[in-house]
Amino acid sequence: MTGISTPAPPAPAGPRPVTPMSILASRLEQLVGRIDAVDGVDSSIKADLREVCELAGGVDPYVSRWTTPESPALRLLDERTAAADWSRRSASEVFLEQEMLSGHVEGQFLKMMVHVTGARRVLEIGMFTGYSALAMAEALPADGIVIACEIDAEVAAFAQRCFAASDSGHQVEVRLGPALSTLEGLARSDQEFDLIFIDADKAGYLAYLNVVLDTELLAPHGLICVDNTLMQGQPWMSAESTANGVAIDAFNRAVAADPRLEQVIIPLRDGLTLIRRATAD
Numbered sequence: 001m002t003g004i005s006t007p008a009p010p011a012p013a014g015p016r017p018v019t020p021m022s023i024l025a026s027r028l029e030q031l032v033g034r035i036d037a038v039d040g041v042d043s044s045i046k047a048d049l050r051e052v053c054e055l056a057g058g059v060d061p062y063v064s065r066w067t068t069p070e071s072p073a074l075r076l077l078d079e080r081t082a083a084a085d086w087s088r089r090s091a092s093e094v095f096l097e098q099e100m101l102s103g104h105v106e107g108q109f110l111k112m113m114v115h116v117t118g119a120r121r122v123l124e125i126g127m128f129t130g131y132s133a134l135a136m137a138e139a140l141p142a143d144g145i146v147i148a149c150e151i152d153a154e155v156a157a158f159a160q161r162c163f164a165a166s167d168s169g170h171q172v173e174v175r176l177g178p179a180l181s182t183l184e185g186l187a188r189s190d191q192e193f194d195l196i197f198i199d200a201d202k203a204g205y206l207a208y209l210n211v212v213l214d215t216e217l218l219a220p221h222g223l224i225c226v227d228n229t230l231m232q233g234q235p236w237m238s239a240e241s242t243a244n245g246v247a248i249d250a251f252n253r254a255v256a257a258d259p260r261l262e263q264v265i266i267p268l269r270d271g272l273t274l275i276r277r278a279t280a281d
Contacts (some may be wrong), residue, residue: 008258015082018099019270020233022107025057063105070104073166074135078103080162094152102199102227103238106269107135110197110225114139117223119194121187124148125179126200130159130172137171144173147186147193149179149200179208187215187260194219199227202247206254209275213260223247223276226251232272 016273017026032053035041070078078101085095102110114122114136122136127148137146156174161239163169175182179200196218198208207227212218229252234245241249255263255275263275 002104011236015099018232020230020267021056021059025053025060028053028056034259038091045167050180052279053208058123067105067108070107070135073168074104074107074131074138075163076165077134077146077162079127080158081131083160084129089154094155096128096152102128102132102135103174104258105148105268106227106272107131109268109272111139113195113223114224117221119223120144120192121191121195121219122146123191123193123196123217125183125196126150128155128199130162132197132199133159133172134163134166134168136195137150137168138166139172140168144171147191148172149177149182151178151200178235180202180211183208183211183217185215187211192219192222194222195218195225197225197227198223200216202228202231202244202251205247205251207273208253209255213277218277220277223274226273226275228270229265229273230267232270 012243017023028049032046032049035046035049055084081101082098084098086098089096110132113119119136120141122145123134123138124136124146127133127150130148133146133148137144140146148159150159153176156176159172160169160174165173196212198205200208209226211225212224218224228244231241231245231248235249236253251274252265255261255273260278261275262278263273266272266274
């Protein structure tokens, strides 16, 4: 119709801030806007605040810029995940959102861990759309394998479609079902893994870790990586924590109190803990 314009569809929203650094940067940016709008605030205070905002907001982009780029297959998986409408799922289904994707820098870190440990067999507990599983698979030797546990059939199928577009996707074997059942089955069949990545429901972290430690699933010199162990800063913030924040704080305390273990928390993305058996050489 002449003279009537159709409004353009809204641009897709980018990922919301879900890590301590991205939340800090977002809050500082909001604060700068509020302070700039106030008359009478000393210009040096405004300048200092803008500098702090720049410092916080520049960390993640700078780290990403100078980290080895992701492969075309990983970039495509990221784009497909961002384009999917996860909000259409019903409240009775497992909650999913694009921010659950591990992403470029963490994916490259996990690839580096595969290379450094010389891992041939990797176990992932909690796959989502498969970014971290595929990233680790890309670092494996030709005879290596990633066994990825996922409880949600829809997201597992999504991941497998993405794997099919990658030269390394055939090295990821998806096990659908509750992770504890899968772990117990793997243990009964004497499976052993050089690298284990835990990134599933936070309330289940300690149970997953205990199964790994109480069986032979972890190779004698194996490494465990655990995601989201800073949980948006909730474990140390004074504000009331979510159930996930409480679960992560309890997990971190339990790991630190376990004499069988040595661990270090790395402030990468939403926190990544590396764990090894204290008795390993």
